[in-house]
Amino acid sequence: MRKKVTIPEILQMKRDGRRITVLTAYDFPFARLADGGGVDVILVGDSAGVVFAGHDTTLPVTMDEMLYHVKAVRRADPKALLVADMPFMSCQSGVEDACRNCGRMIKEGGAEAVKIEGGMNMAHVIRAVSSIDIPVMGHVGLTPQSIHRMGGYKVQGRKEQAERIIDDALAVEAAGAFAVVLEGIPAKLAEQITAELSIPTIGIGAGPHCSGQVLVIHDILGLCEKYSPKFIKRYVELAPLISGAVKTYVDEVREGAFPTEEHSFN
Numbered sequence: 001m002r003k004k005v006t007i008p009e010i011l012q013m014k015r016d017g018r019r020i021t022v023l024t025a026y027d028f029p030f031a032r033l034a035d036g037g038g039v040d041v042i043l044v045g046d047s048a049g050v051v052f053a054g055h056d057t058t059l060p061v062t063m064d065e066m067l068y069h070v071k072a073v074r075r076a077d078p079k080a081l082l083v084a085d086m087p088f089m090s091c092q093s094g095v096e097d098a099c100r101n102c103g104r105m106i107k108e109g110g111a112e113a114v115k116i117e118g119g120m121n122m123a124h125v126i127r128a129v130s131s132i133d134i135p136v137m138g139h140v141g142l143t144p145q146s147i148h149r150m151g152g153y154k155v156q157g158r159k160e161q162a163e164r165i166i167d168d169a170l171a172v173e174a175a176g177a178f179a180v181v182l183e184g185i186p187a188k189l190a191e192q193i194t195a196e197l198s199i200p201t202i203g204i205g206a207g208p209h210c211s212g213q214v215l216v217i218h219d220i221l222g223l224c225e226k227y228s229p230k231f232i233k234r235y236v237e238l239a240p241l242i243s244g245a246v247k248t249y250v251d252e253v254r255e256g257a258f259p260t261e262e263h264s265f266n
């Protein structure tokens with residue numbers, strides 16, 4: 001049987017050069033499937049707001065919504081490390097709010113770590129949350145909660161911007177994060193940051209040289225028809241399979257082909 005993945009194990013994986021696999025999940029069945037597939041970390045991402053709830057951005061996602069998703073994933077009892085994403089404005093208004101909200105994810109949600117977006121600007125928050133023994137995964141580069149500052153989902157850290165992303169990653173590490181997501185930055189920059197940091201880097205749209213990789217589960221399963229950025233790989237096209245199954249069900253009920261004796265009680 002697979003052993004429970006812990007924070008020390010994630011740190012050891014970087015030291016051993018073993019690549020870390022991270023996938024999002026937002027509910028019980030997908031958490032069971034992701035865990036059964038052997039991922040090291042399940043991230044209950046605030047991407048739930050887009051792929052699950054149908055918003056255009058992650059900004060409207062609330063603490064209560066995230067707690068609902070985290071609790072559902074917890075019930076799957078994953079061997080993977082369970083990381084809860086902190087939604088917009090759950091940590092930005094000060095360390096007291098941040099500690100309280102991160103604490104809720106652990107205490108009420110059953111998460112084992114939290115993820116906080118932001119670099120130098122959020123280092124004081126990451127330090128405070130880490131200091132009360134809540135492990136923090138950082139997230140720098142293209143941070144979706146900063147969509148309005150960035151003016152859209154654009155690659156960050158090109159040319160003279162690179163130094164700022166390096167400083168962000170270093171600040172997150174110095175503040176006590178156990179890992180950091182590098183999103184939407186040039187592959188060479190991600191390689192340099194991965195070499196400079198002692199904590200693992202988890203890439204998404206950051207090339208092949210990070211310590212690990214994260215993707216959104218709806219994207220790898222072909223369930224999100226709304227967008228398809230370059231960094232996504234679809235491992236199966238589930239959307240047409242699901243629509244096909246639903247169409248067959250609808251046809252059979254309309255034609256009287258389902259239910260039959262076989263599906264009936266005496």
Ligand code: KIV
Binds near residue numbers: 045048181183204215
């Ligand atoms: O919300 C999310 O799912 C994320 C990952 C894609 C890194 O932040």
